[in-house]
Amino acid sequence: MKFVLFANTDWYLYNFRLSTALRLKADGHEVVMLSPPGAFGARFASHGLRWVTLPMDRASLNPLREAATWWHLARLLRRERPDLLHSFTVKCAIYGALAARVARVPAVVNAVAGMGYVFTSDGAKARALRPLVKLLLRMTLGHRRSLLILQNPDDAAAFSDARLIAPERVRMIRSSGVDTSRFRPADPAATTGGRLRVLLAARLLWEKGIQEFVDAAEHLRAQGRDVEFVLAGTPDPGNPRSATQADAQGWNDAGLVTWLGHVDDMPSLLRTVHVMVLPSYYREGVPKSLIEAAACGLAIITTDLPGCREVVTEHGSDGLRVAPRDALALAQRIGMLDDDRALLERLGRCARQRALSDFDERLVIQRTVDVYGELLSSADRQRQHALRAAKYPPKPLIR
Structure with a gap:
């Protein structure tokens, strides 16, 4: 056929x-x-x-x-x-x-x-x-x-x-x-402790929570926390609600985020971070970035909205939820994981099990x-x- x-x-x-x-x-x-x-x-x-x-x-x-x-x-x-x-x-x-x-x-x-x-x-x-x-x-x-x-x-x-x-x-x-054999957790010894690295991987649409991500970075820096915010993705010229390359470069130059642009090898990137964040208020299907992060055993923070709640089904169990458009609450959730590494690891283990049972390609x-x-x-x-x-x-x- x-x-x-x-x-x-x-x-x-x-x-x-x-x-x-x-x-x-x-x-x-x-x-x-x-x-x-x-x-x-x-x-x-x-x-x-x-x-x-x-x-x-x-x-x-x-x-x-x-x-x-x-x-x-x-x-x-x-x-x-x-x-x-x-x-x-x-x-x-x-x-x-x-x-x-x-x-x-x-x-x-x-x-x-x-x-x-x-x-x-x-x-x-x-x-x-x-x-x-x-x-x-x-x-x-x-x-x-x-x-x-x-x-x-x-x-x-x-x-x-x-x-x-x-x-x-x-x-x-x-x-x-998601290919759960390709997207797999890193060696725990490589990611335990040290500076918390938080990733948002998405098209640079405002509705994906890009501004809230940047604002959360600013909140935590003002508190004196040493958390690295990593942004992977490029603007989408075909969408009228896209941020621009100048926006992303400006955040990078200000030291608020590390902007990587397009990333071909997502499994390798995911094995270098601790947390995946998607503070989306876009009407998602089921976000690819979240199921890839789950397969890699990352702790996930996302909104209680359609699509996102298919991955984080219960706050505190297989991830953390945050209200949309609330950068301060997002910063607090990230700070919680920075302080409680045992919670960070437990959420990651539960996310991996969910990926294996429900999202294996x-x-x-x-x-x-x-x-x-x-x-x-x-x-x-x-x-x-x-x-x-x-x-x-x-x-x-x-x-």
């Missing part, structure tokens, strides 16, 4: 869906990775995967440009003739579902990790777009040959309450998974493949029924 995995960046496909593509390839299927052009796409070839580019600007609102993007996508799918299209993010789900109907793709899986900018921002542009996006989602998600994958029950309730899709068309798969990939099988078996039954109907048409009634 042939599968097309479609996302709005090659970075997302490479970092979040490469393992799924390799599993499909190992099972003997053909896999095509589809995204706009980018710096990561060329890496697929080294894994034996084909990458096809689409002229798509994920931040564009120009109707003519968007119509051209959809037309290119429909033509591409008609040429590739996949058995199944798996689209990621809201925009790709809408465009992919509409193009798949024109191209007669037998099965479509849509995956939405978090509600995204249009549903979470209070900005004028987001509010103006929201009714249109809701209408398009209602038109595209509920097709009988498609299923929607969501990552947390809060999003499932939100989609259902807004009548965007019938609950029976939704499948829940918590996170995109082998479990996640198998659940995803099961969703594919569910749709493809249905599509196959429909094709067989159509073939039988064509071969044995009903006899006319004799009057």
